[in-house]
Amino acid sequence: MAENYDVIVLGSGPGGYVAAIRSAQLGLKTAIVERELLGGICLNWGCIPTKALLRSAEIYHYMQHAKDYGLAAKEIEADLEAVVKRSRGVAKQLNQGVTHLMKKNKIAVHMGVGTFKNANTLEVKGDKGTETISAKHIIIATGARARDLPFAPADGKRVWTYRHAMTPKEMPSKLLVIGSGAIGIEFASFYKDMGADVTVVEMLDRIVPVEDKDVSTFLEKQLTKQGMTIRTGAALEELKVSDTGVSAKIKGKDGKVESSEFSHVIVAIGIQPNTENIGIEKLVEMDRGFIQIDPYGRTRTKGVWAIGDCAPGPWLAHKASHEGVTAAEAIAQELGNEDVHPHPLDRNNIPGCTYCHPQIASVGMTEAKAKEAGYEVKVGNFPFIGNGKAIALGEPEGFVKTVFDAKTGELLGAHMIGAEVTEMIQGYVVGKTLETTEAELMNTVFPHPTISETMHESVLGAYGRALHI
Numbered sequence: 001m002a003e004n005y006d007v008i009v010l011g012s013g014p015g016g017y018v019a020a021i022r023s024a025q026l027g028l029k030t031a032i033v034e035r036e037l038l039g040g041i042c043l044n045w046g047c048i049p050t051k052a053l054l055r056s057a058e059i060y061h062y063m064q065h066a067k068d069y070g071l072a073a074k075e076i077e078a079d080l081e082a083v084v085k086r087s088r089g090v091a092k093q094l095n096q097g098v099t100h101l102m103k104k105n106k107i108a109v110h111m112g113v114g115t116f117k118n119a120n121t122l123e124v125k126g127d128k129g130t131e132t133i134s135a136k137h138i139i140i141a142t143g144a145r146a147r148d149l150p151f152a153p154a155d156g157k158r159v160w161t162y163r164h165a166m167t168p169k170e171m172p173s174k175l176l177v178i179g180s181g182a183i184g185i186e187f188a189s190f191y192k193d194m195g196a197d198v199t200v201v202e203m204l205d206r207i208v209p210v211e212d213k214d215v216s217t218f219l220e221k222q223l224t225k226q227g228m229t230i231r232t233g234a235a236l237e238e239l240k241v242s243d244t245g246v247s248a249k250i251k252g253k254d255g256k257v258e259s260s261e262f263s264h265v266i267v268a269i270g271i272q273p274n275t276e277n278i279g280i281e282k283l284v285e286m287d288r289g290f291i292q293i294d295p296y297g298r299t300r301t302k303g304v305w306a307i308g309d310c311a312p313g314p315w316l317a318h319k320a321s322h323e324g325v326t327a328a329e330a331i332a333q334e335l336g337n338e339d340v341h342p343h344p345l346d347r348n349n350i351p352g353c354t355y356c357h358p359q360i361a362s363v364g365m366t367e368a369k370a371k372e373a374g375y376e377v378k379v380g381n382f383p384f385i386g387n388g389k390a391i392a393l394g395e396p397e398g399f400v401k402t403v404f405d406a407k408t409g410e411l412l413g414a415h416m417i418g419a420e421v422t423e424m425i426q427g428y429v430v431g432k433t434l435e436t437t438e439a440e441l442m443n444t445v446f447p448h449p450t451i452s453e454t455m456h457e458s459v460l461g462a463y464g465r466a467l468h469i
Contacts, residue, residue: 002121002132002133002134003031003108003131003132003133003134004029004133004134004135005028005029005030005031005108005133005134005135005136006023006028006029006030006135006136006137006331006335007019007020007023007028007029007030007031007135007136007137007138007139007328007331008030008031008032008033008122008133008134008135008137008138008139009023009030009031009032009033009138009139009141009324010033010114010122010138010139010140010141010142010278011032011033011034011040011140011141011142011143011274011308011310012032012033012034012037012038012039012040012098012109012141013039013040013041013042013043013141013143013308013309013317013320014039014040014042014043014047014308014317014318014320014321014324015040015141015143015307015308015309015317015320015321015323015324016032016034016040016139016141016307016308016320016324017032017038017039017040017098017101017102017324018320018321018324018325019139019141019307019323019324019325019327019328020032020102020105020107020324020328021101021105021107022324022325022328022329023328023331023332024105024106024107025105026328026329026332026337026340027332027337028328028331028332028335030105030106030107030108031107031108031109031110031133031135032102032107032108032109032110033110033111033112033114033122033124033133034109034110034111035111035112035113035114037095038095038098038099038102038109039091039094039095039098040141040143041143041144041145042317042320043091043094043095043098044091044095045091045162045163045166046162046317047317048090048091048094049087049088049090049091049166050087050162050166050186050187050190050355051355052086052087052090052091053083053084053087053166053190054186054189054190054355054356054357056083056086056087057083057189057190057193057194057357058193058357060076060078060193060194061193061357063076064076065394068394069394078194078195080168080170080171080194083194084166084167084168087166088167110124110126110131110133111126111127112124112125112126112127112130112131113125113126114278115277115278115279116138116278116279116280116283117132117279119138119283119301119302119303119304120134120135120136120138120303121133121134122134122135122138135303136303136335137303137304137305137331137334137335138303138304138305139297139305139306139307139324139327139328139331140275140278140280140284140291140299140304140305140306140307140310141306141307141308141310141320141324142273142274142275142278142310143273143274143308143309143310144271144272144273144274144309144310144315145161145271145272145274146161146162146163146183146267146268146270146271146272147267147269147270147271147272148161148267149178149236149239149267149269151238151239152239152241152265152267154267155241157241158241158242158245158246158263158264158265159239159241159246159264159265159267160264160265160266160267161266161267161268162183162187162266162268164266165187165191165266168264171194171195171196172191172196172262172263172264173196173197173263174196174197174199174245174261174262174263174264175188175191175196175197175198175199175262175263175264175265175266176199176201176246176248176260176262176264176265176266177198177199177200177201177265177266177268178201178236178265178266178267178268178269179201179202179267179268179269179270180200180201180202180207180208180209180230180232180268181208181209181210181268181270182208182352182353182354182355183268184200184266184268185200185207185208185219185354185356186354186355186356187266187268188200188223188228188266188356189223189355189356189357192223192226192227192228193357197227198228198229199228199229199230199231199260199262200223200228200229200230200231201231201234201235201236201250202230202231202232202233202234203233203234203235204232204233205232205233206220206232207219207220207223207230207232208354208360210352211352211354211360211362211366211415212362212366212367212368212401212413212415213366213367213368214367214381214399214401214415215360215362215401215415215416215417218398218399218417219356219358219360219417220232222357222358222397223356226357231250231252232253233252233253234250234251234252234253235250235251236248236249236250236251237249237250237251237257239265245261245262245263245264246261246262246263246264246265247259247260247261247262248260248261248262248265271309271315272289273289273290273291273309273310273311274309274310275289275290275291275310276289280304283299283300283301283304284299284300284301284304284306285299285300287312290310290311290312291306291310291311292311292312293305293306293307293311293312294344295326295344295345296326296327296330296342296344296345297311297323297326297327297330298330305327305330305331307320307323307324307326307327308320308323308324311323314347314350314352316350316352318350318351319345319350322345322350323345325342326342326343326344326345329341329342330342346433348364348365348432349363349364349429349432349433350363351363351425351426351428351429353422353425354422355422358395358397358398358417358418358419358421359416359417359418359419359420359421359422360416360417360421360422361415361416361417361421361422361424361425362413362414362415362416362425363413363414363425363428363429363432364403364411364412364413364414364428364432365403365412365413366403366413366415367379367401367403367413369413370403370405370412370413375405375406375412376405376406376407377403377404377405377406377412378403378404378405378406378438378462378463379401379402379403379404379462380400380401380402380404380457380458380459380460380461380462380463380466381399381400381401381402381458381461382399382400382454382457382458382461382466382468382469383398383399383454383469384396384397384398384399384418384419384451384454385397386454386457386468386469387449387451387453387454387457387468388448388449389449389450389451389453390418390419390451390454392449393419393451395418395419395451397418398416398417398418398419398421398454399416399417399418399454399458400414400415400416400418400421400454400455400457400458401414401415401416401458402414402415402428402455402458402459402461402462403415403462404437404438404462408437409437409438409439410435410436410437411428411431411432411436411437411438411441414428414432414455414458416454416455418451418454419451420451421451424451424452424455427452427455428455438459438462438463441455441456441459442456442459442460442463442465444456457469
């Protein structure tokens with residue numbers, strides 16, 4: 001006989017396990033189905049272990065520049081195997097944490113591959129056989145995976161996806177990174193800091209193309225200054241893989257095709273959703289494999305929901321977690337809980353962070369997008385070189401840019417590049433969520449000395465009132 005639940009979550013990434021926890025908190029009998037590791041890609045192969053790698057590279061970078069701080073460090077070495085081991089240890093610790101949270105919240109865990117038999121029933125095939133479970137509501141949180149190059153699929157030896165790049169068996173000597181989104185740029189930054197010769201190829205006319213143009217331009221200058229080769233408006237024409245390396249033909253902006261040799265290649269050209277072979281074709285509407293949902297996570301079939309990377313973007317862990325909470329609360333409301341009041345997801349208030357060196361963080365509209373949308377804008381831009389804390393830290397490279405509606409003072413967007421900006425962007429996210437205007441931000445007291453004062457100065461600068469420049 002099938003085990004019956006109120007909610008089953010298919011997938012245990014940052015969207016899935018959070019949806020399960022919130023469902024259980026609301027008194028719903030909840031189960032989660034996972035085919036590999038609790039925590040999904042983010043905890044085990046994505047956000048968290050990459051940040052552990054980047055932290056090691058950052059410390060290595062500072063050690064090599066100890067003299068800039070009046071210090072001396074000799075015989076500095078990087079042990080790639082130890083760096084990777086630490087990263088995997090961090091991932092394991094968090095995986096164990098999710099396991100604990102499942103037990104704490106009395107969530108049934110079914111390890112195996114889940115397939116829909118109908119809108120309310122899953123068949124789960126695991127090591128211990130096949131079982132059938134059912135629920136009034138099922139949340140699809142199956143995530144996504146890296147896209148392969150059609151003419152050179154990743155082999156884990158010379159051609160890598162992010163998963164291979166996270167557990168390298170050897171240090172690349174000359175690395176080609178294809179794609180300059182967050183994943184590509186983070187790995188380019190990591191391997192450059194660890195000593196590799198790195199080239200980034202981007203098909204569009206600038207790197208990190210979803211960011212404000214000023215941020216893209218500044219980042220390219222900084223990466224080039226660090227010794228990285230950046231090729232924008234370039235297309236990969238061919239890859240030939242051998243036992244000793246990779247030969248790449250790259251077509252430049254001028255139309256000329258050049259051949260270059262590399263030891264390894266990281267393919268970071270986007271993701272594709274894990275929505276095949278799970279029996280949902282007749283239950284949901286899909287666009288390029290992504291499940292179409294309403295702002296609460298509902299699909300076209302009653303009782304079937306979707307969240308995270310298998311649904312429309314942005315494809316970010318924190319967006320998935322937020323969607324998980326929203327869907328769980330909407331389900332509880334449908335099941336008669338009058339005390340919950342779910343709020344639809346506002347994609348304009350989702351921050352984006354890239355943990356390269358220097359870091360990037362943003363929320364809302366770029367200056368160009370705001371103008372395209374018909375806004376008359378006021379723009380403030382304040383450089384880190386005007387901030388005492390940034391200079392004291394030895395991190396004077398960066399800026400904060402804010403975009404306001406000139407007519408209403410509404411904060412339309414904020415864009416930052418520099419040290420620790422990923423920790424600062426939340427101030428603007430809260431402001432946007434509260435529908436703040438320039439007046440509230442101007443009258444906010446920012447602590448001194450902090451890098452966050454650049455945020456205040458940027459706001460003041462948009463209205464001709466910056467104090468320190």
